[in-house]
Amino acid sequence: MHLVEMLRLRMVPAAGVYFALTRRCPLSCAHCSTESSLSSEQYGDEPFRRIVDSFTPDCRPEVIGMSGGEALLRASLVRDLAEAARRVGTRALAMSGMYFARTGEGITPALRRAIESLDHLTASYDRFHEREVPRRDMFRALHQVRELVPGVSMQLTGEGPDDPYLVELIEDVRREFADEVPMLVTTLASVGRAREWFTTDAAPVPAAGVEPCFQASWPLVGYDGTVLACPSRHAAAPHRPAHLVLGDSAVDSWPVLRQRALTTHLLRGVRMFGPLELRRRFGAGDGTGNYCGTCSRLGDSAELDVEVTRFLESPKGRALEAAALAVTKHAGDQAYLGTYGVAAHRELATLGWR
Ligand code: SF4
Incomplete structure (x- = not known):
């Protein structure tokens, strides 16, 4: 599954659902939007399994997206959800900070089984991740991941289109993977840990009043099991307005949500x-x-x-x-990229798309 396909589906209401599998993460990135640590909270397995078990061939999302924190910390859950989803025709993707690249132990058997179960893996990387996971280690691990998953992309975050670090990183990724790894390039937002030291006028959502909100297309099962209509950090705040809360993963099925x-x-x-x-x-x-x-x-x-x-x-x-x-x-992928991506690097999302 290519990044372009994923972004096209991202524009379609209820074509996908995000599972925030854990808020835990072994990395300590200075910009972490979820302010994750290894002691952060995570919800039980059962509600995630229940929701996937309620998919049917006639009523299912096209994709489940598993995120964190670090989703791959729950490797067996990732694998079980991906395999259960596939049985009814739903594909699975996961986002990772590639923590396993730095440990020296590489891809453990459990991680391998989780990664092999996916249709797409997105690796997040930027100058803050690089302080935690050296670039050469990340590249080495990503080459291995590409042997296991049909679709791999990177999400790179910079402080604007001309951010020298970002420009250099993009060139390096293009060289390393011979233009076969697509990239979604986004702008750093003043949220999470970045709120303490980074201020910007740039918003992670459209600034103009007449712009529709595409974030509200895919629901998110949050860290406490609440199913939110919007995966944005704004809706995940403690104040949860009724129109942005779709239900409770402990009791509601996918058809209901x-x-x-x-x-x-x-x-x-x-x-x-x-x-x-x-x-x-x-x-x-x-x-x-x-x-x-x-x-x-x-x-x-x-x-x-x-x-x-x-x-x-x-x-x-x-x-x-x-x-x-x-x-x-x-408008699909281009509309998504035009709203949430860095315009100058939009074409990078189509690398390897045939
Ligand atoms: S809170 Fe969510 S749904 Fe509402 S405008 Fe912001 S991103 Fe969109």
């Missing part, structure tokens, strides 16, 4: 217009303000919910939503 993801009116509105424009059209907003901050307060207004519901259930609203979904699906 999917149905809520596709029918919650405020969520549909956020995906279609973005929160600022949604409030401007149907509430008292003027189209300005903080993007995610506005989203988290949309449920405060009962009138807004009524107006959004009225619109989305009207023939005009349904037609507009269908057209918006079709455009989004068609």
Whole structure:
């Protein structure tokens, strides 16, 4: 599975689901968005297994995405979920900080079985990871991983398109893997541990009020088992507005979660217009303000919910939503990259795509 395929599916509501398997991580990167450590929390196995077991050939996501912390710390769970998902036709991907590259023990048998079960592995790397995992070790491990998984990509984070470290790293990766490893290049955000020392105007989500929110397409099962409509760190904050909470992984099945993801009116509105424009059209907003901050307060207004519901259930609203979904699906990977990637490095996502 290539990064391009993954990004195309990322634009489609409920085409995938993220599992935050653990918040634990053996690395201590200075920018860690989840502020992970080896003593961070993780949820039990059973709810993740239950959700995958509730997939059927007719009602399943196309992809499960397993993240952390460091997802591969739960190697046997990764393998079991990937294998169970594959039995009904769902593919599996995982994100890793490549911690095993630095240990000197390499890929253990359990890790190998987990990695072999995947359709895609994304390795996160940047100057903060490099302090934890030397680049040559990471490259060596990634060559081994490429022998085990059909699709491998890298997610590189820099402090802007001209960040000298980022530019040099990109060139090095291209050389090392002969342009066969695609890269998603993103900008460092002032969240998690980076909040203490990095400030920027750049937001990890669209800044313009008229922009739809693509983050709200795939649900996330969080560290405490809550199923959130939005995998963004903003929604994972302690204040969890009702329209961004889809359910509880301990009791809800995939058909139930999917149905809520596709029918919650405020969520549909956020995906279609973005929160600022949604409030401007149907509430008292003027189209300005903080993007995610506005989203988290949309449920405060009962009138807004009524107006959004009225619109989305009207023939005009349904037609507009269908057209918006079709455009989004068609725009696919380029729309995602245009919103969340670094524009100057957008073409790197297509390396090796045939
Ligand atoms: S606008 Fe809402 S759904 Fe979108 S990323 Fe922000 S909090 Fe999540």
